[in-house]
Amino acid sequence: MNRIFKRITDRIAIAGVFALVAYAVVYAAGARINTTKSIPIGLYWTSNAPVEKGAYVMFCPPHDRVFVAAKERGYIGAGFCPGEYGYMMKRILATKNDIVVINEEGVRVNGVLLPHSAQRKVDAAGRMLPRFHVDRYMLGQFDLLLMSDVSDASFDSRYFGPINKSQIKAVIRPIITL
CATH class of the missing domain: 1.20.5 (Single alpha-helices involved in coiled-coils or other helix-helix interfaces)
Known part of the structure; x- marks a missing residue:
């Protein structure tokens, strides 16, 4: 035996x-592999495609208080990014010269309200979510609005604002998604 x-x-x-x-x-x-609700669940492949509106991207969160709290709460896993953050995956929904409004109603890009973009007051555990508010902001040359277009439960730019293009590590292409 x-x-x-x-x-x-x-x-x-x-x-x-x-x-x-x-x-x-x-x-x-x-x-x-993406297992989160931020973009469709599935297998993605990194590519040399341009960083442009509509692309799915993988990025390192900047090391600031919003992301420190997000990591402590489990919104972001540990990983190899500065600050020991894990990569995040989102879709670019606004870029240079787009006009962005972010408030409790949701996120508007060039006057159009994005689906699934309303800010939640609390997370699934009942903790207050960070507030990012901007009445009217024109994205600069290196600004990107990174959002989910498939889930209202994503931790994305509605809570942390635009991300600098330098944070992008790769454009990712969906191979098999659910």
Whole structure:
């Protein structure tokens, strides 16, 4: 019985090591998996596509108080970005020269209210969410509005405002999504 158990344990360990190596190789080649509600759940591939309106992107959050609190609350995982943040994935919904309004009603870009953009007052645990408010702001050359267009529960620019283009690490293309 002991030998059978050892064999099974050894095979499981070998399979686990193989799975980790395979994942590392696929990750290094550009595969990324999204499991959050920010963009459609699924498999994405990094690309050299331009950072432009409509693109899905992966970015490192800047190290400031909003993101420190977001990490403490579990909105952002730990990772390899400065501040030990994990990458975030969003869609670019506004860029240079777009006029943005952000308030409790939601986010407007060039006068159009974005779907799923109303600010929530509290998160799922009942904690107050940060407030970002702007009556009228024209995005500058390096400003990006990063939002979810599929979920009203995403932690995105409605809570932290525009992100500098320098924070973008890659444009990601959907391969298989739900």
